[in-house]
Amino acid sequence: MAKSDTKTARLVPPGLPNEPLLQVKDLKTHFQVPAGIVRAVNGVSLTLDRGKTLGVVGESGSGKTVLARSIMRLNLGDHVIASGSAKFEGKELLDIPMSDMPDLWGVEMAMVFQDPMTSLNPVVKIGRQVTEHIRHHHGTSKSDAKDAAIALLKSVRIPEAEARFNAYPHELSGGMRQRVSIAIALACGPKLLFADEPTTALDVTVQHSILNLLAQQQRERYMAMIMVTHDLGVVAGRADEIMVMYAGKVVERAPTKTLFEDMRHPYTEALMRSIPKVSERSHTRLSAIAGRPPDLINPPNGCSFSPRCAYAGPRCFEEAPPLVDVPGSDHQFACWLPVGSEEGKEAFERNLAARVPQAVAIAEGRVTEDLTGDLEQAAAEAVAEAAAAEEAEGT
Amino acid sequence: MAGTGKAHLRPAADTMLRVEDLVMEFPAGGGKKVHAVSGISLDVAEGETLGLVGESGCGKSTTGKAIIQLPPPTSGSVSLDGTDLAKLRGEELREARTRIQMIFQDPISSLNPRRKIGEVVAEPLNVWGPDDPEQQRDLVHKMLDAVGIDPDVAATKRPHEFSGGQCQRISIARALVMEPQLLICDEPVSALDVSVQAQILNLLEDLKVEYNLTLVFVAHDLAVVKNISDRVAVMYLGKLCEVAESNSLYETPAHPYTSLLVGSSPIPDPSIEIDESVVEEGELPSPISPPSGCRFRTRCPLADEICERVEPQMEQIGPDHFVACHHPLVTSTEVNLSPTGTDKIETKGRT
Numbered sequence: 001m002a003k004s005d006t007k008t009a010r011l012v013p014p015g016l017p018n019e020p021l022l023q024v025k026d027l028k029t030h031f032q033v034p035a036g037i038v039r040a041v042n043g044v045s046l047t048l049d050r051g052k053t054l055g056v057v058g059e060s061g062s063g064k065t066v067l068a069r070s071i072m073r074l075n076l077g078d079h080v081i082a083s084g085s086a087k088f089e090g091k092e093l094l095d096i097p098m099s100d101m102p103d104l105w106g107v108e109m110a111m112v113f114q115d116p117m118t119s120l121n122p123v124v125k126i127g128r129q130v131t132e133h134i135r136h137h138h139g140t141s142k143s144d145a146k147d148a149a150i151a152l153l154k155s156v157r158i159p160e161a162e163a164r165f166n167a168y169p170h171e172l173s174g175g176m177r178q179r180v181s182i183a184i185a186l187a188c189g190p191k192l193l194f195a196d197e198p199t200t201a202l203d204v205t206v207q208h209s210i211l212n213l214l215a216q217q218q219r220e221r222y223m224a225m226i227m228v229t230h231d232l233g234v235v236a237g238r239a240d241e242i243m244v245m246y247a248g249k250v251v252e253r254a255p256t257k258t259l260f261e262d263m264r265h266p267y268t269e270a271l272m273r274s275i276p277k278v279s280e281r282s283h284t285r286l287s288a289i290a291g292r293p294p295d296l297i298n299p300p301n302g303c304s305f306s307p308r309c310a311y312a313g314p315r316c317f318e319e320a321p322p323l324v325d326v327p328g329s330d331h332q333f334a335c336w337l338p339v340g341s342e343e344g345k346e347a348f349e350r351n352l353a354a355r356v357p358q359a360v361a362i363a364e365g366r367v368t369e370d371l372t373g374d375l376e377q378a379a380a381e382a383v384a385e386a387a388a389a390e391e392a393e394g395t
Numbered sequence: 396m397a398g399t400g401k402a403h404l405r406p407a408a409d410t411m412l413r414v415e416d417l418v419m420e421f422p423a424g425g426g427k428k429v430h431a432v433s434g435i436s437l438d439v440a441e442g443e444t445l446g447l448v449g450e451s452g453c454g455k456s457t458t459g460k461a462i463i464q465l466p467p468p469t470s471g472s473v474s475l476d477g478t479d480l481a482k483l484r485g486e487e488l489r490e491a492r493t494r495i496q497m498i499f500q501d502p503i504s505s506l507n508p509r510r511k512i513g514e515v516v517a518e519p520l521n522v523w524g525p526d527d528p529e530q531q532r533d534l535v536h537k538m539l540d541a542v543g544i545d546p547d548v549a550a551t552k553r554p555h556e557f558s559g560g561q562c563q564r565i566s567i568a569r570a571l572v573m574e575p576q577l578l579i580c581d582e583p584v585s586a587l588d589v590s591v592q593a594q595i596l597n598l599l600e601d602l603k604v605e606y607n608l609t610l611v612f613v614a615h616d617l618a619v620v621k622n623i624s625d626r627v628a629v630m631y632l633g634k635l636c637e638v639a640e641s642n643s644l645y646e647t648p649a650h651p652y653t654s655l656l657v658g659s660s661p662i663p664d665p666s667i668e669i670d671e672s673v674v675e676e677g678e679l680p681s682p683i684s685p686p687s688g689c690r691f692r693t694r695c696p697l698a699d700e701i702c703e704r705v706e707p708q709m710e711q712i713g714p715d716h717f718v719a720c721h722h723p724l725v726t727s728t729e730v731n732l733s734p735t736g737t738d739k740i741e742t743k744g745r746t
Contacts, residue, residue: 236665257666289590
């Protein structure tokens with residue numbers, strides 16, 4: 001943890017309470033749509049201390065963005081059903097009247113969105129987009145706000161900040177626009193920053209700069225950050241803790257180093273294995289994950305990852321595993337047959353021997369049966385057959 | 396970088412596709428031009444996968460499209476098995492193009508939403524294939540099956556009923572139903588989730604062997620490019636920086652730009668220290684008025700006066716490793732260029 005320590009050994013500034021900045025308990029966000037209820041976030045709990053970074057990782061549709069937006073209360077409309085609790089500095093966010101939320105946005109918590117092309121107002125000069133917040137929240141005079149904004153633009157490394165103050169978003173490149181978005185988010189010194197896929201739309205070189213910039217600003221401002229991403233590589237060296245989401249639930253959560261060294265959930269492992277790595281020889285066969293993310297209106301019975309899981313046993317299709325602690329650590333996972341356990345290994349070997357497609361996909365990288373149709377049922381049947389065959393052999 | 400030169404080209408007889416001095420310019424108004432691609436030369440041997448990598452705006456997609464003459468290049472030649480496609484017109488070009496097919500970045504928007512999957516995949520056959528509907532149907536089914544889509548279920552459905560990964564499989568089936576020699580993949584996995592990305596990359600590797608394909612793979616993700624390519628060409632602002640066998644490119648990047656790209660790419664391993672000091676300022680120079688000399692010099696830490704005046708030429712620094720830089724990070728002495736180096740490349744071209 002030597003590395004993480006240098007990153008996180010930030011002393012709590014005097015005068016700040018030592019309680020967690022954000023405490024979320026069993027947060028649920030469901031959307032009522034004509035086809036039924038979409039369980040986008042389905043019972044998520046998390047705790048975030050001041051100045052720390054939490055990485056939220058998952059595929060599209062795992063609920064990671066909705067989670068961030070739920071905490072900020074940006075999901076609007078009659079069709080949104082929110083329940084649970086999200087306490088920010090001890091205050092229950094879900095109880096605050098919607099009309100008072102704007103007082104928190106920008107000052108207490110802010111967000112950097114994925115697409116800098118659309119998150120800025122195209123017909124307003126960037127200077128005004130930055131000063132708007134400062135003037136609204138602090139009542140600063142126009143010229144003072146301008147000075148503050150230029151200082152901010154400089155701090156996010158925008159060259160010729162004075163000239164760019166009067167530019168429109170279309171005059172800037174994607175990377176520059178994302179820097180402006182960051183400047184806007186940081187304008188009123190929030191205590192918590194949500195970065196929702198802040199670099200997905202950007203080139204690798206720009207991504208590297210933007211992530212470094214966020215890390216620098218975070219350290220200087222003693223700000224907590226929730227970084228939402230689908231790329232484990234982005235959070236690997238930058239988050240203190242990582243939470244892996246699947247189908248609206250947390251499937252694994254651990255300090256970054258622990259997660260990478262001792263991953264327990266088959267989904268985390270599968271995600272990790274499916275990433276091509278620069279350190280591997282070319283033409284290294286990737287371990288693909290069979291199937292695709294589940295339908296959130298009619299999620300599968302039992303564990304929602306079971307239809308795609310190479311380790312699945314009969315129980316996984318019937319009973320959803322709870323999030324349990326690894327004894328004596330702050331590592332949690334939700335799985336009946338975790339990676340690295342004897343039971344998990346047996347289940348994988350049994351599934352592979354029976355040529356269950358999910359196991360074959362991991363072992364050989366071959367996915368052929370991924371079409372529509374009832375994936376869950378097919379998977380359950382394949383696993384049940386494998387279990388039965390194993391038993392028959394044993395007796 | 397900004398290099399020109401053809402030192403990296405192999406003997407014409409050993410290659411299937413040979414692009415020479417390709418220039419692509421677009422009018423930018425006011426008599427100005429966007430220099431999208433400025434004289435690059437590439438070659439691809441049969442059965443090889445060439446990766447084209449670079450930041451957005453470097454001209455990698457334009458190059459991919461120029462190969463298939465969409466639109467034809469401003470100047471330069473694109474030879475496929477000795478025929479210069481850039482000189483062909485009309486029916487001849489249309490005929491020659493059946494040997495090259497392309498798959499695109501956004502799998503959903505590249506399929507006609509109002510058509511059934513069976514029709515989408517059969518479309519190339521309607522133009523060039525057998526007229527017999529029975530025979531067409533068999534070919535379509537065989538191809539859908541090969542990409543892992545159940546033809547009996549899928550043929551009568553429309554694109555919106557499929558996920559992104561499935562749509563990309565269908566696009567691949569549509570491209571391969573003509574049995575092309577060369578498949579150009581323009582960022583085929585960048586719109587997909589990592590789990591699906593792995594499926595598609597593995598599928599492309601399998602199909603390459605099965606259908607004896609040659610691939611030009613355009614992408615911005617270095618790890619993806621390394622995974623699938625035999626040889627990688629790094630582009631910057633319309634020019635080539637470095638061309639090398641993919642393992643040697645990533646192990647010993649010789650061009651400062653390649654090194655910057657490799658160093659910026661996120662590694663899913665928390666034990667690797669991140670150099671947080673790099674917060675680049677500035678932007679990519681405009682391709683309307685690119686810098687003189689080496690085009691990368693405005694961002695290069697090693698740039699000096701010569702880089703401003705003289706455009707570097709492609710030079711060999713190792714077996715199948717070429718770089719266009721005045722101050723390469725690896726020189727040929729370090730790599731210990733073996734006298735058999737050239738022979739090795741030729742052998743590879745023939746196989």
